[in-house]
């Protein structure tokens with residue numbers, strides 16, 4: 706079975722350091738590239754950093770209000786309009802019931818593409834944004850790893866909707882982030898090697914099958930490793946676990962959600 710390698714080097718302070726770390730780890734022959742999706746929740750403190758790593762920036766509906774209202778607060782010395790012009794999203798997509806008209810007007814005047822998908826009341830705004838990225842004709846864009854900010858905490862129906870998007874697009878690399886932790890899907894089709902950078906993440910971590918139960922999961926590198934262990938809701942899931950070193954491996958017959966804490970700066 707092929708091995709998928711994961712790292713959170715996008716949390717390193719500058720893109721050059723992240724690219725260098727990717728290469729040192731032998732993660733990719735070329736540095737990994739990212740799209741950023743901004744959801745409608747308070748922007749985490751790492752938003753400007755993730756923005757600087759991203760090749761493509763998309764706001765899910767009311768996420769554009771957050772960018773407009775909250776991003777200038779990261780740069781209190783600077784003129785708010787100048788900051789908004791610098792942090793211009795490529796696309797705003799959703800059913801457009803949350804984004805304010807002044808926000809749509811401001812960004813569309815700067816050249817942001819506005820995609821009204823209000824005809825679709827069966828998928829969430831995050832789902833609509835992932836469809837947009839997945840459908841891009843340029844494979845360099847449609848294959849980007851997607852970082853999603855504002856996906857955790859808040860309304861539980863939205864949280865489970867956001868996790869459902871991970872399962873829906875299980876062949877894409879999508880990472881949900883907030884200030885405290887990140888989560889991602891580890892598809893059962895691969896073995897996984899998670900490279901942990903202790904300066905930015907860990908040690909607290911967890912592993913759980915939100916979809917199908919797992920008959921057999923094996924890990925290395927955790928304080929409480931699993932050895933051909935069954936995991937299911939209503940039975941064993943791994944919470945409050947700890948990454949012991951810099952590499953964790955996971956092999957499972959089922960898709961699992963991996964989560965690890967993010968350190969305060």
Ligand SMILES: Nc1ncnc2c1ncn2[C@@H]1O[C@H](COP(=O)(O)OP(=O)(O)OP(=O)(O)O)[C@@H](O)[C@H]1O
Nearest residue numbers: 744745766767803829830831856858859860863864
């Ligand atoms: N409280 C929250 N907790 C987690 N995610 C959220 C929360 N609020 C919004 N989101 C995310 O931000 C996206 C955009 O939210 P927005 O408030 O613009 O629209 P919505 O009408 O509430 O959501 P949707 O149309 O997707 O049902 C949602 O699709 C969801 O992924």
Ligand SMILES: Cc1ncc(C[n+]2csc(CCO)c2C)c(N)n1
Nearest residue numbers: 799800801823825826827828829830
């Ligand atoms: C079973 C079921 N439950 C809820 C909704 C409603 N819904 C789901 S996603 C979404 C957001 C559209 O932007 C809305 C309104 C549905 N369609 N089907």
